[in-house]
Amino acid sequence: MGYLLILLNVLLVFLVVAEEDGIFASGKSEEEEVVFDKNYKVIWGEDHAVSLNQGKEIQLSMDKSSGSGFGSKMSYGSGFFHLRIKVPDRDSAGVVTAYYLTSQGSRHDELDFEFLGNREGKPYTLQTNVFADGKGNREQRLYLWFYVDNIPIRVYKNKSNIGVGYPTKAMQIEASLWDGESWATDGGQTKTNWSCAPFKAYFQGFDISGCEEEEEEVVQASNYNNTPSTLSSSSSSSHCASDKYWWNAQRFWELDPVRQKAYENVKSKYFTYDYCSDKQRFPTPPLECS
Numbered sequence: 001m002g003y004l005l006i007l008l009n010v011l012l013v014f015l016v017v018a019e020e021d022g023i024f025a026s027g028k029s030e031e032e033e034v035v036f037d038k039n040y041k042v043i044w045g046e047d048h049a050v051s052l053n054q055g056k057e058i059q060l061s062m063d064k065s066s067g068s069g070f071g072s073k074m075s076y077g078s079g080f081f082h083l084r085i086k087v088p089d090r091d092s093a094g095v096v097t098a099y100y101l102t103s104q105g106s107r108h109d110e111l112d113f114e115f116l117g118n119r120e121g122k123p124y125t126l127q128t129n130v131f132a133d134g135k136g137n138r139e140q141r142l143y144l145w146f147y148v149d150n151i152p153i154r155v156y157k158n159k160s161n162i163g164v165g166y167p168t169k170a171m172q173i174e175a176s177l178w179d180g181e182s183w184a185t186d187g188g189q190t191k192t193n194w195s196c197a198p199f200k201a202y203f204q205g206f207d208i209s210g211c212e213e214e215e216e217e218v219v220q221a222s223n224y225n226n227t228p229s230t231l232s233s234s235s236s237s238s239h240c241a242s243d244k245y246w247w248n249a250q251r252f253w254e255l256d257p258v259r260q261k262a263y264e265n266v267k268s269k270y271f272t273y274d275y276c277s278d279k280q281r282f283p284t285p286p287l288e289c290s
């Protein structure tokens with residue numbers, strides 16, 4: 001399987017593209033390719049992460065003893081994020097390759113892409129999810145197709161005016177390879193085939209177009225008058241919303257008619273699950289689904 005280039009406009013649109021074109025037109029040449037160590041570090045399973053090609057590529061592997069994961073050194077209040085990912089081939093049932101943004105601390109925000117492996121010859125599922133203020137349960141699932149150039153696959157609108165959570169916290173970028181055999185494939189009925197281990201995933205493209213921001217709001221009682229004071233500004237008033245950042249331009253905040261059409265097409269042809277239409281789980285559809 002070739003590399004999938006994942007693009008993510010953190011505030012609105014999830015996109016999956018297979019080649020550098022269109023929006024992602026920065027066209028870095030081989031020599032300019034940013035090395036892993038500049039922006040990222042391995043955060044768990046150190047002995048299952050290998051640097052390749054002078055640090056321009058990272059291989060994560062998973063066997064019975066461990067998987068592995070890495071994350072960005074900094075947190076970002078806004079940005080346009082991408083990573084080229086090669087998921088484990090052949091029998092990858094039960095194996096989850098994840099690429100996500102997550103804030104730290106309580107009531108966290110998170111935006112997920114999870115590639116759920118499958119038996120050899122059966123399609124991968126891509127699951128997306130959105131957590132805002134600690135609340136998730138917003139899964140959508142789809143099958144991928146051959147060319148996935150610049151096609152939006154998830155849209156999450158700001159409906160905070162009707163009480164729906166919307167991610168606002170600064171987030172770190174993380175990626176990992178881990179065992180999800182209890183849930184990932186056919187609801188956990190298809191198990192990881194450990195005789196195919198170690199499973200390997202590869203990652204490239206470690207440059208980051210993002211606005212760095214301090215992790216989280218620190219609230220503590222001030223010493224003398226007993227009123228709480230917020231020490232660092234909340235992200236809604238953050239400098240990261242500034243229009244001096246190209247990814248904050250209006251055209252990245254909504255889909256143009258061509259992309260809207262492409263998104264509708266993906267929804268009708270490739271979606272296999274949408275929490276919005278899961279009546280058993282949500283007899284009354286969640287507010288954001290209307």
Ligand SMILES: *[C@@H]1O[C@H](CO)[C@@H](O)[C@H](O)[C@H]1NC(C)=O
Pocket residue numbers: 011158159160161166236
């Ligand atoms: C989301 O919408 C609310 C209410 O309309 C607005 O106050 C807030 O600034 C919006 N957030 C972002 C990140 O645009």
Ligand SMILES: *[C@@H]1O[C@H](CO)[C@@H](O)[C@H](O)[C@H]1NC(C)=O
Pocket residue numbers: 091193195196
């Ligand atoms: C697991 O993989 C081995 C080796 O490739 C294969 O012979 C076996 O049939 C696989 N098991 C299942 C349950 O698919």
